[in-house]
Amino acid sequence: MTIPFLAPRESYLELKEEIDSAYQRVMNSGTYILGEEVRQFETDFATYCGSKHCVGVASGLDALILSLKALGIEEGDEVIVPSHTFIATWLAVTSVKAIPIPVEPDPATFNINSDQLECAITSKTRAIIAVHLYGLPADLPAISYICKKHNLFLIEDAAQAHGARVNGTRIGSHGDAVCWSFYPGKNLGAFGDGGAITTNSDIIAERTRILGNYGSKKKYENEVCGVNSRLDPLQAAMLRVKLNHLDRWNKHRQEIADIYISSLTGTGIELPVIPVNYDHVWHLFVIRHPRRDSLQEYLAKNDIISLIHYPIPPHLQEAYRSNDLIGHRYPIAEKMAEQVISLPIGPHIGDQTAHFIAGCVLNFLASNSS
Numbered sequence: 001m002t003i004p005f006l007a008p009r010e011s012y013l014e015l016k017e018e019i020d021s022a023y024q025r026v027m028n029s030g031t032y033i034l035g036e037e038v039r040q041f042e043t044d045f046a047t048y049c050g051s052k053h054c055v056g057v058a059s060g061l062d063a064l065i066l067s068l069k070a071l072g073i074e075e076g077d078e079v080i081v082p083s084h085t086f087i088a089t090w091l092a093v094t095s096v097k098a099i100p101i102p103v104e105p106d107p108a109t110f111n112i113n114s115d116q117l118e119c120a121i122t123s124k125t126r127a128i129i130a131v132h133l134y135g136l137p138a139d140l141p142a143i144s145y146i147c148k149k150h151n152l153f154l155i156e157d158a159a160q161a162h163g164a165r166v167n168g169t170r171i172g173s174h175g176d177a178v179c180w181s182f183y184p185g186k187n188l189g190a191f192g193d194g195g196a197i198t199t200n201s202d203i204i205a206e207r208t209r210i211l212g213n214y215g216s217k218k219k220y221e222n223e224v225c226g227v228n229s230r231l232d233p234l235q236a237a238m239l240r241v242k243l244n245h246l247d248r249w250n251k252h253r254q255e256i257a258d259i260y261i262s263s264l265t266g267t268g269i270e271l272p273v274i275p276v277n278y279d280h281v282w283h284l285f286v287i288r289h290p291r292r293d294s295l296q297e298y299l300a301k302n303d304i305i306s307l308i309h310y311p312i313p314p315h316l317q318e319a320y321r322s323n324d325l326i327g328h329r330y331p332i333a334e335k336m337a338e339q340v341i342s343l344p345i346g347p348h349i350g351d352q353t354a355h356f357i358a359g360c361v362l363n364f365l366a367s368n369s370s
């Protein structure tokens with residue numbers, strides 16, 4: 001039997017009764033846009049994150065775009081982004097016509113290298129987007145300090161880090177706006193698209209809420225040119241159910257990560273590094289190997305599906321061909337794209353399966369060592 005990379009249906013089967021009753025509650029309520037379910041989820045998620053506000057939106061990408069707009073970032077402004085991230089981080093910046101300024105990752109943590117941030121700041125820089133890649137929080141103490149010092153906004157792309165902590169504090173209120181995705185494969189995933197912004201700022205909460213609802217606070221009165229980006233009440237109701245299980249699922253991910261780490265330490269494969277006082281939530285378990293493609297083939301032959309996050313860095317994407325960035329080299333991001341491989345992790349991977357997968361990686365290493 002093939003070991004899938006993700007199994008989103010399993011979370012439905014596990015919680016079928018609760019999910020079905022949430023679905024029926026919404027269907028019988030007669031409210032299919034916003035309403036009590038969305039408001040309740042926003043309250044629950046803000047409480048979970050320790051933030052003052054949560055604003056539901058239609059996707060993680062929209063959360064980023066609306067945050068940039070709410071902060072007044074516009075054409076010609078520079079926004080510092082990681083060179084190694086999912087394309088959405090960059091798309092948000094270019095969709096408001098601002099300029100993404102890439103900074104390379106620390107190869108040990110995969111997250112933006114905070115030592116290199118200050119070199120990238122110019123008089124046009126308005127914000128830094130810190131991505132908590134793969135589930136590990138970025139270096140928030142240093143990044144927050146740099147933002148304050150240079151009067152920049154801090155936006156967090158927390159799409160992969162539901163429940164992660166820095167120095168015991170959950171992600172969700174460090175930056176001016178913290179952006180979440182509830183895409184089904186995320187640690188907290190809906191059964192369709194969804195997203196949210198958490199913030200301690202009354203102003204940013206109000207602005208993002210208005211921007212996502214046609215620029216209107218009062219029906220048919222439009223203060224600004226907004227868009228339609230709202231969290232679906234069906235998704236909100238099902239997310240309320242799943243939020244109660246998030247910590248347990250994250251704990252399970254940690255157990256699987258522990259198995260991988262203990263099995264693969266000292267074998268020559270590059271393992272993820274977790275800084276002291278950081279709680280990783282293992283959205284992805286990413287290792288590095290110079291013969292990554294052969295490793296992926298070997299795993300596939302053993303019925304293990306692995307994925308690459310991500311095979312082409314944003315600056316080399318066709319989408320950014322006409323961008324000035326195309327002439328620049330980001331060698332660390334490019335090397336990551338060549339060497340990273342993600343092993344299956346999540347509630348659907350049991351301990352025995354994790355041992356089997358780690359064993360296959362070890363067999364590959366043994367057969368390649370000569």
Ligand SMILES: *Cc1c(COP(=O)(O)O)cnc(C)c1O
Binds near residue numbers: 085180181
């Ligand atoms: C998934 C993801 C997004 C986008 O979320 P969507 O809900 O798919 O729009 C943004 N940034 C990162 C890092 C992601 O992993």
